[in-house]
Amino acid sequence: MALIVQKYGGTSVGDIERIKNVAKKVSRFKKEGHKLVVVLSAMSGQTDNLIKMAYQITDEPNERELDMLISTGERITIPLLAMALQALGHKAVSLTGRQSGIFTDSTYTKARIKNISNENVKRYLDEDYIVVVAGFQGIDDRQNVTTLGRGGSDTTGVALAVALKADLCEIYTDVDGVYTTDPNVEPKARRIDRISYEEMLEMASLGAKVLQTRSVEFAAKYRMPVVVKSTFKDGPGTWVVAEEPSMEKVVVSSVVYDKNQAKLTVVGVPDKPGIAAKIFGVIAKEEINVDMIIQNVSTTDLTDLSLTVPRTEAGKTMKLLKTAVAEIGAKDVVMDENIGKVSIIGVGMRSHTGVAAKLFSLLADAGINIEMISTSEIKISCVIRRDDVDRAVRIMHAGFSLDAQ
Amino acid sequence: MALIVQKYGGTSVGDIERIKNVAKKVSRFKKEGHKLVVVLSAMSGQTDNLIKMAYQITDEPNERELDMLISTGERITIPLLAMALQALGHKAVSLTGRQSGIFTDSTYTKARIKNISNENVKRYLDEDYIVVVAGFQGIDDRQNVTTLGRGGSDTTGVALAVALKADLCEIYTDVDGVYTTDPNVEPKARRIDRISYEEMLEMASLGAKVLQTRSVEFAAKYRMPVVVKSTFKDGPGTWVVAEEPSMEKVVVSSVVYDKNQAKLTVVGVPDKPGIAAKIFGVIAKEEINVDMIIQNVSTTDLTDLSLTVPRTEAGKTMKLLKTAVAEIGAKDVVMDENIGKVSIIGVGMRSHTGVAAKLFSLLADAGINIEMISTSEIKISCVIRRDDVDRAVRIMHAGFSLDAQ
Numbered sequence: 001m002a003l004i005v006q007k008y009g010g011t012s013v014g015d016i017e018r019i020k021n022v023a024k025k026v027s028r029f030k031k032e033g034h035k036l037v038v039v040l041s042a043m044s045g046q047t048d049n050l051i052k053m054a055y056q057i058t059d060e061p062n063e064r065e066l067d068m069l070i071s072t073g074e075r076i077t078i079p080l081l082a083m084a085l086q087a088l089g090h091k092a093v094s095l096t097g098r099q100s101g102i103f104t105d106s107t108y109t110k111a112r113i114k115n116i117s118n119e120n121v122k123r124y125l126d127e128d129y130i131v132v133v134a135g136f137q138g139i140d141d142r143q144n145v146t147t148l149g150r151g152g153s154d155t156t157g158v159a160l161a162v163a164l165k166a167d168l169c170e171i172y173t174d175v176d177g178v179y180t181t182d183p184n185v186e187p188k189a190r191r192i193d194r195i196s197y198e199e200m201l202e203m204a205s206l207g208a209k210v211l212q213t214r215s216v217e218f219a220a221k222y223r224m225p226v227v228v229k230s231t232f233k234d235g236p237g238t239w240v241v242a243e244e245p246s247m248e249k250v251v252v253s254s255v256v257y258d259k260n261q262a263k264l265t266v267v268g269v270p271d272k273p274g275i276a277a278k279i280f281g282v283i284a285k286e287e288i289n290v291d292m293i294i295q296n297v298s299t300t301d302l303t304d305l306s307l308t309v310p311r312t313e314a315g316k317t318m319k320l321l322k323t324a325v326a327e328i329g330a331k332d333v334v335m336d337e338n339i340g341k342v343s344i345i346g347v348g349m350r351s352h353t354g355v356a357a358k359l360f361s362l363l364a365d366a367g368i369n370i371e372m373i374s375t376s377e378i379k380i381s382c383v384i385r386r387d388d389v390d391r392a393v394r395i396m397h398a399g400f401s402l403d404a405q
Numbered sequence: 406m407a408l409i410v411q412k413y414g415g416t417s418v419g420d421i422e423r424i425k426n427v428a429k430k431v432s433r434f435k436k437e438g439h440k441l442v443v444v445l446s447a448m449s450g451q452t453d454n455l456i457k458m459a460y461q462i463t464d465e466p467n468e469r470e471l472d473m474l475i476s477t478g479e480r481i482t483i484p485l486l487a488m489a490l491q492a493l494g495h496k497a498v499s500l501t502g503r504q505s506g507i508f509t510d511s512t513y514t515k516a517r518i519k520n521i522s523n524e525n526v527k528r529y530l531d532e533d534y535i536v537v538v539a540g541f542q543g544i545d546d547r548q549n550v551t552t553l554g555r556g557g558s559d560t561t562g563v564a565l566a567v568a569l570k571a572d573l574c575e576i577y578t579d580v581d582g583v584y585t586t587d588p589n590v591e592p593k594a595r596r597i598d599r600i601s602y603e604e605m606l607e608m609a610s611l612g613a614k615v616l617q618t619r620s621v622e623f624a625a626k627y628r629m630p631v632v633v634k635s636t637f638k639d640g641p642g643t644w645v646v647a648e649e650p651s652m653e654k655v656v657v658s659s660v661v662y663d664k665n666q667a668k669l670t671v672v673g674v675p676d677k678p679g680i681a682a683k684i685f686g687v688i689a690k691e692e693i694n695v696d697m698i699i700q701n702v703s704t705t706d707l708t709d710l711s712l713t714v715p716r717t718e719a720g721k722t723m724k725l726l727k728t729a730v731a732e733i734g735a736k737d738v739v740m741d742e743n744i745g746k747v748s749i750i751g752v753g754m755r756s757h758t759g760v761a762a763k764l765f766s767l768l769a770d771a772g773i774n775i776e777m778i779s780t781s782e783i784k785i786s787c788v789i790r791r792d793d794v795d796r797a798v799r800i801m802h803a804g805f806s807l808d809a810q
Contacts, residue, residue: 016461050481056421057485058492065484065491068499072477076455079470080462086470087463094473098503099548120548143504143525 007157010044023084042073063108074134097137151212177238207258268331340389412562415449428489447478468513479539502542516551556617582643612663667719673736745794
């Protein structure tokens with residue numbers, strides 16, 4: 001008998017029949033004697049529809065109001081699942097983010113969980129309820145509704161598992177685990193049995209959509225075992241766990257890409273101390289996630305500074321940089337939205353050499369130009385033309401022996 | 406400069422364009438210098454869709470979960486209106502029932518407001534915000550979400566107006582006021598200029614759908630002036646106010662009907678003290694609204710007892726009565742769903758005689774059989790066959806000189 005937190009994604013609760021199927025699945029676990037907390041996303045497409053409505057009202061919807069709006073999707077799926085569980089004879093109750101005690105900061109649309117007061121959840125668990133929690137949402141100090149960003153329900157799941165000291169957090173989705181790369185791009189991709197928190201964290205932050213980055217951070221920090229499984233067919237899934245000795249033997253464990261980035265270059269920046277601080281200061285204040293930064297070596301007293309940001313924030317960043325450019329006396333800002341990022345990840349890189357050289361020659365042989373490079377102990381990322389991304393992924397997947405036999 | 410609470414119904418916020426139109430309307434009032442609280446319903450049809458989903462899950466959805474589900478509709482319209490107002494240059498904020506401090510009892514799906522702690526609303530008003538409040542919903546002592554029943558947004562509007570000591574509560578809807586009867590049944594129906602709280606209360610409780618009964622009770626109790634107007638065209642609307650001397654001159658001010666009732670008859674009830682108390686005790690415990698009650702004069706020691714309830718609660722009542730019948734030794738319970746109720750209302754009835762006699766002969770002349778009768782100081786109601794209801798309404802409207810010239 002264990003305490004398990006299960007999270008079901010948007011496609012898993014995409015319509016009434018699927019919600020009933022999730023209820024049957026949950027019911028089986030309950031009958032095995034487990035205590036269960038079930039975290040749900042909104043029905044697939046629902047959140048996008050709500051966002052579309054907001055943009056039909058105004059081009060720049062206020063983010064507090066946006067969070068009020070888009071937090072409704074999960075409030076529809078949770079009572080429906082609770083009812084379906086009751087119809088199967090279980091005690092079940094649905095709880096909103098607030099009712100589950102999920103407190104966040106006030107960074108609307110991408111708030112971070114600050115703490116969880118889980119007395120309410122615990123009380124219901126003690127009374128033998130299956131507790132159905134709205135993912136993706138919380139409230140801030142002033143009782144405003146906040147949301148946790150794309151994939152935020154994963155984070156709700158893992159954070160609740162940590163707060164409740166659960167034995168396990170299961171993430172149910174429409175794929176049967178974490179793959180060596182996106183099977184839509186490379187059909188020879190293979191499911192990974194076990195992966196370390198660190199690798200998963202790199203995968204998530206470099207663009208793999210299977211888990212929200214923040215959820216992996218929580219899992220890693222508190223050593224919460226997470227397993228990613230399919231809602232629709234049984235299978236072992238992928239276990240995300242602390243690093244194991246055998247993992248180092250694999251040099252590269254996955255290839256990841258991200259087509260949702262844009263590059264901005266500030267041209268003709270005076271090359272003197274404090275300028276970069278000024279530029280990134282204004283961007284940081286707006287909570288924009290800057291990914292890569294490259295400053296060209298300056299041979300004159302002027303230099304160029306490039307950075308990449310999520311494409312959704314490119315317009316906002318452009319505005320901020322235009323203002324900054326005037327202040328610091330740079331020449332111009334140019335934006336390039338036709339870029340993509342490809343990355344290789346593996347804890348084995350720590351103990352193997354020549355990995356970067358091999359990657360660069362694989363791309364060079366294919367005639368793919370590398371525009372920016374960024375590395376860490378366990379990953380190497382390259383910015384290339386967006387049109388080259390799919391081809392690069394396949395070349396890298398084969399080149400590092402990840403293709404299925 | 407006044408403090409005005411405006412409530413807009415479901416058709417008024419039925420789509421994005423209509424929400425933008427409401428924003429323009431609200432903006433005009435704001436520019437006149439008024440402080441404004443705007444209470445919204447869900448988009449028309451939205452709540453019904455949500456209820457339909459619940460019944461696709463189970464035949465008997467749990468009412469706590471149902472309230473969680475159906476309270477989402479207003480949480481979609483309120484941020485959209487707030488955004489639309491912001492786009493017009495106003496400060497605006499949307500607040501849920503909880504954030505507006507609307508505390509109710511725990512009678513899910515038809516909760517009653519117990520008190521309103523409006524500090525939050527007041528603070529925003531003081532800071533010059535237009536406050537957009539989710540109608541129809543509140544929370545109970547245990548922080549569960551509750552809803553106030555069909556038309557509950559009216560009650561949110563009036564109750565907030567009372568709590569804030571507003572100057573006026575305006576109810577914007579798809580008709581331009583309160584009519585002498587339903588214009589869909591009798592095209593000669595006329596808009597009423599001014600009507601007393603008492604008459605409005607009878608109209609609402611006898612089936613007129615223009616205002617929720619509970620909202621009129623609040624208005625009457627605290628003497629809050631309410632005006633019912635059209636969202637879509639300008640006009641004087643109908644003022645609901647304290648009784649004025651001129652109102653007594655009109656004997657009958659309106660004709661109302663209700664087709665959503667069912668009659669249940671307990672047959673062969675032992676005619677001894679305490680039996681009726683037992684029967685109604687079990688029904689009252691389930692918070693079912695019994696409307697009329699008739700006990701036949703008994704010539705033997707057995708009697709029949711008939712009662713009417715809303716049709717939606719007929720099944721539940723039937724179940725309860727079947728159990729009671731066994732306990733008290735009655736013979737059977739029979740249900741009749743093909744009934745309807747027609748009523749005439751007017752404060753003038755107090756000072757005029759022969760009104761009932763005239764009503765009965767109007768119906769008799771038309772060959773319409775009266776099955777049950779119930780009267781109060783200012784109304785007379787008759788239960789008839791449902792098929793006769795429309796015809797009866799037209800005969801009564803003409804017979805009491807309400808037809809437009």
